[in-house]
Amino acid sequence: MKSPKALSIFVGLIAYLLCSFPFGGVAFLFVSVVCTAGVALIVWLPAFWLVGFVILSLFDLFTAVSTSDERQEAKPLDKKQMVFIQYIQKERAAGVSDQQISLAFKQVGWTDSDIQAAFKYADSVK
Amino acid sequence: MFKYFSDLEAFRQSVRLQHQFDQVATTSIIVFEVFVLLAVLILLPVLSKFTKRVLWKFVVLALGVLIFEFFTNPMWFNYKMGPWAYIFQDISWILTLGWSIMILSVIVFVDRIFSSGKEWQRFGIYLVVLTGLVLFFESIVIKLGIRSYSPEVEAVCNRYFSFGPSFASLYYIPVFLSLVIGFYKYWSLLIDGKNLVPIKRRKWFQGLGLSAIAVFFFEIMVDPMAQNVGLPQWSYVYRDVSLLMTIPWIIIVWMAINFVDVKLFDKNIFVRFFGYLFFIFIFVFPIEVKWILSGHIVFSPNVQAGFSGFLIPGINLPVEVAFAIPFYYALIVAFVKYWEILIYNKRLQ
Numbered sequence: 001m002k003s004p005k006a007l008s009i010f011v012g013l014i015a016y017l018l019c020s021f022p023f024g025g026v027a028f029l030f031v032s033v034v035c036t037a038g039v040a041l042i043v044w045l046p047a048f049w050l051v052g053f054v055i056l057s058l059f060d061l062f063t064a065v066s067t068s069d070e071r072q073e074a075k076p077l078d079k080k081q082m083v084f085i086q087y088i089q090k091e092r093a094a095g096v097s098d099q100q101i102s103l104a105f106k107q108v109g110w111t112d113s114d115i116q117a118a119f120k121y122a123d124s125v126k
Numbered sequence: 127m128f129k130y131f132s133d134l135e136a137f138r139q140s141v142r143l144q145h146q147f148d149q150v151a152t153t154s155i156i157v158f159e160v161f162v163l164l165a166v167l168i169l170l171p172v173l174s175k176f177t178k179r180v181l182w183k184f185v186v187l188a189l190g191v192l193i194f195e196f197f198t199n200p201m202w203f204n205y206k207m208g209p210w211a212y213i214f215q216d217i218s219w220i221l222t223l224g225w226s227i228m229i230l231s232v233i234v235f236v237d238r239i240f241s242s243g244k245e246w247q248r249f250g251i252y253l254v255v256l257t258g259l260v261l262f263f264e265s266i267v268i269k270l271g272i273r274s275y276s277p278e279v280e281a282v283c284n285r286y287f288s289f290g291p292s293f294a295s296l297y298y299i300p301v302f303l304s305l306v307i308g309f310y311k312y313w314s315l316l317i318d319g320k321n322l323v324p325i326k327r328r329k330w331f332q333g334l335g336l337s338a339i340a341v342f343f344f345e346i347m348v349d350p351m352a353q354n355v356g357l358p359q360w361s362y363v364y365r366d367v368s369l370l371m372t373i374p375w376i377i378i379v380w381m382a383i384n385f386v387d388v389k390l391f392d393k394n395i396f397v398r399f400f401g402y403l404f405f406i407f408i409f410v411f412p413i414e415v416k417w418i419l420s421g422h423i424v425f426s427p428n429v430q431a432g433f434s435g436f437l438i439p440g441i442n443l444p445v446e447v448a449f450a451i452p453f454y455y456a457l458i459v460a461f462v463k464y465w466e467i468l469i470y471n472k473r474l475q
Contacts, residue, residue: 082392083391087321
């Protein structure tokens, strides 16, 4: 899920305040913004956004993994599934059986419904 | 301000003086160089009979060796090879080609002879065979007067390995080879067009373990290049290798790999590799600068002598501090990713 920019900036700001508090980072932020009449925000805001983006993405990543088992039904195709299909096509071209391909997918956590959906689509785009 | 660079002109003058060394080659050294070049010219066509795209593989391996030579340059010296033999300070392209063709030959022949074995078994065989070969050729370059070691390396060897420097090699050589072969194997996946399974459920702890192994062993190997000082005593686990420094590097490598792999899921391993390095750089660089400026990382005299004299504007630290990060993490990340890919792709094992 894509996080709004404002939320990323806010999370980045909080992370900065928490980490830099013991080293006088709060005062540094305040002084740099006030003394430059706000121009320093050109540097600060993208930096906060980047840090916040990374933190929120990691959060998404962990939560996505923890809930992945609950999503059993096939989803519409996205970038991930396209990669999935390309893998099937390349493996088939190399002479690997569908059974072996399925096994390889299962070993890295894909569910039966995910695999069935991917095979179905791979067949339809032959 | 970092004490070594407070007097910039004196620093630059000392750099100019310390980069001068004896480059005059003896006849035996020239014969050795011709032997190395002939070996490359003969072995490459031979290897092309056993593996595809051998030239690309050779280039990748040579790049891995060169990266290693660049960032560990202050640990050893290569003198008397003739002015034609050097590409930067005392780093010699002839030695790079020599190590590369030797490593590539062993990999190709071991893969062929033990083709039914598991990849980790073959990796072990590479290390055993190559450690013997590297020791042999290392003794030749020492006898020829080309290779010598920095006092810091000699000190570590003598103090911690009571059987002498050659025994220390039994640690350094396999670690160096593991990183370089890992780098080669990672890029070979791309060169050979290997099909990698898209991952849904990541094995977080295995990735963390691999990152810990790679970073920790690397830290021990480059230990003579810098002193980590002024940290709490409890944090030192081996000589001056401190958990307070090593753990953040491990976590950054681990997070970079997982973050990039998930966010750049649809990109190939070429693009992802630069994603890892970018992510690592933006986190490692400020932390490392902070450690250096606060005096917790102190470079050894030979590392300082190896600096080019160019400084990063604003913080007055040698540019090598910034350049070294993507270089040495390139080897660490490739090693970690190679083994991670093997864990997920059972058919490649």
